[in-house]
Amino acid sequence: MERFICIHGHFYQPPRENPWLEFLEIQDSAYPYHDWNERINAECYAPNTAARILNNKNLIRKIFNNYSRISFNFGPTLLDWLETSDPEVYEQIIKADRDSRRHFSGHGSAIAQAYNHMIMPLASSRDKLTQVRWGIEDFRYRFGRDPEGMWLPETAVDLETLDILAQEGIKFTILSPYQAQRVRAIDDVWQEVGPAGIDSTMPYLLRLPETGREINIFFYNGPISQAVAFEKLLSNGEHFAQRLMSGFSNRSDRPELVHIATDGETYGHHHRHGEMALAYALDFIERHKLARITNYGEFLALFPPTHEVEIKEQTAWSCAHGVDRWQNDCGCRTGMHEGWTQAWRAPLRKALNWLRDAITPEYEKHAGRLFKDPWAARDAYISLVLDRSPENRERFLAEHVIHPLDASERVIALSLLEIQRHAMLMFTSCGWFFDDVSGIETIQVLQYARRVIQLAGNILAIPLEPQFLEMLAQAKSNDPRYQDGVYIYHHIITPAMVDLTNVGGHFAIISLFENFSRISRIRCYEVERLDNYTTEAGSTKFTIGKIRVTSLVTMDSTILYYCAIYFAVHNVSCSIQEFSDEQHYQQLRVKAIDAFERADFHKVIQLMDHYFENGSFLSLKELFRDRLRSILSKILNSTLEDIEAEYKQIYHHNATLMRFLRDLKIPLPQALLCAADLNLNAELRHAFAEEELDIEHINTLFNEARMLDIKLDDVSLGYVLKANMEKTAQKLYSDPMNLTLLSNLDTMTGLTHELPFEIDLWKIQNIYYRLLHDFYPYLQRKAEQGDKNTLVWVKMFIALGEKLHMQISK
Numbered sequence: 001m002e003r004f005i006c007i008h009g010h011f012y013q014p015p016r017e018n019p020w021l022e023f024l025e026i027q028d029s030a031y032p033y034h035d036w037n038e039r040i041n042a043e044c045y046a047p048n049t050a051a052r053i054l055n056n057k058n059l060i061r062k063i064f065n066n067y068s069r070i071s072f073n074f075g076p077t078l079l080d081w082l083e084t085s086d087p088e089v090y091e092q093i094i095k096a097d098r099d100s101r102r103h104f105s106g107h108g109s110a111i112a113q114a115y116n117h118m119i120m121p122l123a124s125s126r127d128k129l130t131q132v133r134w135g136i137e138d139f140r141y142r143f144g145r146d147p148e149g150m151w152l153p154e155t156a157v158d159l160e161t162l163d164i165l166a167q168e169g170i171k172f173t174i175l176s177p178y179q180a181q182r183v184r185a186i187d188d189v190w191q192e193v194g195p196a197g198i199d200s201t202m203p204y205l206l207r208l209p210e211t212g213r214e215i216n217i218f219f220y221n222g223p224i225s226q227a228v229a230f231e232k233l234l235s236n237g238e239h240f241a242q243r244l245m246s247g248f249s250n251r252s253d254r255p256e257l258v259h260i261a262t263d264g265e266t267y268g269h270h271h272r273h274g275e276m277a278l279a280y281a282l283d284f285i286e287r288h289k290l291a292r293i294t295n296y297g298e299f300l301a302l303f304p305p306t307h308e309v310e311i312k313e314q315t316a317w318s319c320a321h322g323v324d325r326w327q328n329d330c331g332c333r334t335g336m337h338e339g340w341t342q343a344w345r346a347p348l349r350k351a352l353n354w355l356r357d358a359i360t361p362e363y364e365k366h367a368g369r370l371f372k373d374p375w376a377a378r379d380a381y382i383s384l385v386l387d388r389s390p391e392n393r394e395r396f397l398a399e400h401v402i403h404p405l406d407a408s409e410r411v412i413a414l415s416l417l418e419i420q421r422h423a424m425l426m427f428t429s430c431g432w433f434f435d436d437v438s439g440i441e442t443i444q445v446l447q448y449a450r451r452v453i454q455l456a457g458n459i460l461a462i463p464l465e466p467q468f469l470e471m472l473a474q475a476k477s478n479d480p481r482y483q484d485g486v487y488i489y490h491h492i493i494t495p496a497m498v499d500l501t502n503v504g505g506h507f508a509i510i511s512l513f514e515n516f517s518r519i520s521r522i523r524c525y526e527v528e529r530l531d532n533y534t535t536e537a538g539s540t541k542f543t544i545g546k547i548r549v550t551s552l553v554t555m556d557s558t559i560l561y562y563c564a565i566y567f568a569v570h571n572v573s574c575s576i577q578e579f580s581d582e583q584h585y586q587q588l589r590v591k592a593i594d595a596f597e598r599a600d601f602h603k604v605i606q607l608m609d610h611y612f613e614n615g616s617f618l619s620l621k622e623l624f625r626d627r628l629r630s631i632l633s634k635i636l637n638s639t640l641e642d643i644e645a646e647y648k649q650i651y652h653h654n655a656t657l658m659r660f661l662r663d664l665k666i667p668l669p670q671a672l673l674c675a676a677d678l679n680l681n682a683e684l685r686h687a688f689a690e691e692e693l694d695i696e697h698i699n700t701l702f703n704e705a706r707m708l709d710i711k712l713d714d715v716s717l718g719y720v721l722k723a724n725m726e727k728t729a730q731k732l733y734s735d736p737m738n739l740t741l742l743s744n745l746d747t748m749t750g751l752t753h754e755l756p757f758e759i760d761l762w763k764i765q766n767i768y769y770r771l772l773h774d775f776y777p778y779l780q781r782k783a784e785q786g787d788k789n790t791l792v793w794v795k796m797f798i799a800l801g802e803k804l805h806m807q808i809s810k
Contacts, residue, residue, distance in 0.1 A: 002255040003291035011264030012075035014430040019451040020498035022524040044268035049092035051279035059807040067096030073151040076138040107297030111149035112139040121158040134382040148297040156316035166213035176317040201256040204309035220261040237280025326432040340478040344437040347474035438482040505618040508562035541566040577615025651679040688721040714757040729767040749803040
């Protein structure tokens with residue numbers, strides 16, 4: 001009997017980008033990371049590109065790209081984020097699929113996903129088709145080939161969805177064993193599937209009765225998948241391997257496939273070091289020849305189905321009540337909030353369904369005047385979402401419009417397609433999955449709905465908001481602070497909205513602190529500077545100008561003029577409005593510049609009030625969140641440097657007195673402790689950032705902190721040292737024979753063993769491993785031939801490897 005093993009990971013995060021900026025803003029709940037995508041990437045997606053396999057001495061024997069040996073799918077919106085936010089990890093994922101084709105008879109391990117994790121049985125027929133087509137096109141764009149399989153979000157399934165998969169050329173999908181209804185040998189007698197589920201060790205053929213099409217289904221091993229996800233099986237890689245092997249039958253005379261499917265985040269995020277257990281299990285199985293590692297495409301090609309199946313429609317892997325978790329208070333929830341109900345789910349679903357259905361005929365009517373086929377244009381719009389370059393935009397429009405469009409028609413055409421994109425994004429499954437309508441996932445889908453309403457108001461001139469809010473009012477929050485969906489809509493969603501004037505105001509305020517080029521990019525907007533005057537008097541700054549702001553998504557554009565003044569600290573006043581009269585603007589420009597140059601700042605404010613009577617008035621608070629943080633950091637830097645200098649003087653002036661008091665066991669005054677805390681942490685940060693560490697000075701600082709019982713700022717100190725080490729390691733990889741760099745990295749790594757806190761050496765170990773394989777063998781041979789300089793390098797390199805817990809010899 002031939003034995004095969006396949007492990008599938010469903011890697012996915014809900015889209016978190018601000019719909020108006022197409023950018024993921026800072027999320028404080030993910031601290032110390034910028035946002036949750038970045039955090040989970042650090043804990044899961046990146047580690048799986050370079051998973052450690054340890055020897056019996058806990059040294060790193062091998063670094064292994066797990067994606068090259070498992071089956072996997074990534075949510076398209078997550079891959080879009082990875083492509084720009086961590087290109088190295090993104091490329092390793094793409095490369096893993098290329099590598100897997102060599103391992104698995106030409107069959108890549110990556111499979112596609114329905115685009116934005118919509119619950120397909122609850123979607124309209126048109127949305128199902130577009131979700132599949134967008135998922136396929138996104139896959140082609142990234143992996144350079146057609147997908148063989150497709151992951152259905154939450155494995156939620158119905159026959160119409162499967163028929164669309166088959167129609168679009170998808171060969172297989174993966175379901176839970178409990179989603180099978182009946183099974184038989186092909187053209188034999190049907191048998192009901194029992195409570196234990198279906199035999200998961202073979203693929204099944206599913207015939208689609210309405211169209212005569214066929215698709216193959218793999219039903220994953222439920223008990224082992226459950227153990228991986230929820231029963232701490234990943235605490236030991238060898239136990240994981242043995243549990244996988246237990247899925248084989250000793251009585252079968254046919255080839256068997258033991259395969260599991262879980263959220264990919266299980267390997268590292270949900271279970272720390274889960275990626276190591278996965279790598280070890282795969283390596284253990286291969287080294288001991290227990291079974292052959294495969295993927296679904298290869299196994300299906302080798303062993304086509306001998307049995308067929310009928311499924312239970314309207315079911316999913318994470319709801320015991322079919323697909324009610326995404327439309328009703330079925331009882332499925334996280335369990336983190338005792339006594340909370342999910343009665344809000346039904347009115348949320350009703351409101352969003354109504355919004356989708358209300359815009360559909362309007363879309364058909366207006367898009368029908370511009371596009372040859374409005375729905376074909378929507379299906380093809382993914383190509384423009386993936387590449388918004390001017391050349392690609394022109395190609396797309398030329399292919400789909402009825403006649404050449406003027407500027408206003410272009411805005412309408414692109415806005416109509418954006419309405420449709422956001423009308424699908426608002427059904428992303430996470431909006432219903434958790435416990436309350438006030439959760440960040442539900443807020444995200446409501447932001448998409450708000451974008452639909454905004455664009456429809458601008459382009460279609462239809463008042464969608466009143467009826468939408470009437471339905472949303474029935475979505476009651478369990479948290480009294482948030483009341484209901486309407487409160488959330490008004491107090492959280494609407495304040496997050498952005499329009500061209502907001503972007504212009506952002507530009508105006510930032511230009512007080514930074515120099516912009518004539519044409520600048522602010523997230524998904526372009527700002528062209530048509531006129532500008534900026535000056536300062538002491539700490540007070542002033543700017544006035546005229547700009548053109550253009551959305552790079554809809555091509556909507558306007559000309560604005562602005563005036564802004566900064567009085568120091570956080571006091572910024574900015575006025576902005578649409579440009580209509582050159583003479584009006586020039587009058588303001590002359591008068592405002594004259595008033596500022598005479599230091600009559602009160603007059604400047606009066607002029608702003610007078611000339612911008614129909615405009616918007618902004619302060620620092622209106623800046624987009626990330627830039628607000630960066631500007632506040634700039635504002636604070638000089639203040640902090642002054643404070644740091646003063647505290648340094650206080651500390652050095654009183655250091656001996658503090659030691660004397662500590663020796664007498666007399667409590668130190670709080671003021672002196674604060675001075676010592678600030679100074680010692682600051683000096684350590686500066687010391688950790690030096691290219692060549694002064695270990696003696698660092699030890700002196702540590703001893704001082706220990707003597708005075710000062711708490712070290714582990715997070716910032718660790719960040720500075722890690723960044724310095726990674727930069728040095730990168731330089732060393734580019735210049736491997738540089739003994740100074742090698743020595744500096746060795747010193748830094750040695751220091752990490754003496755610190756009272758842990759430093760993440762992951763990237764440094766990865767670079768060392770590449771050096772070990774790319775350069776070390778040649779240099780080792782050279783050293784053995786008597787080259788003294790190379791011998792020094794080899795000895796130092798081996799010493800560094802020992803500090804990095806690497807196995808050097810085979």
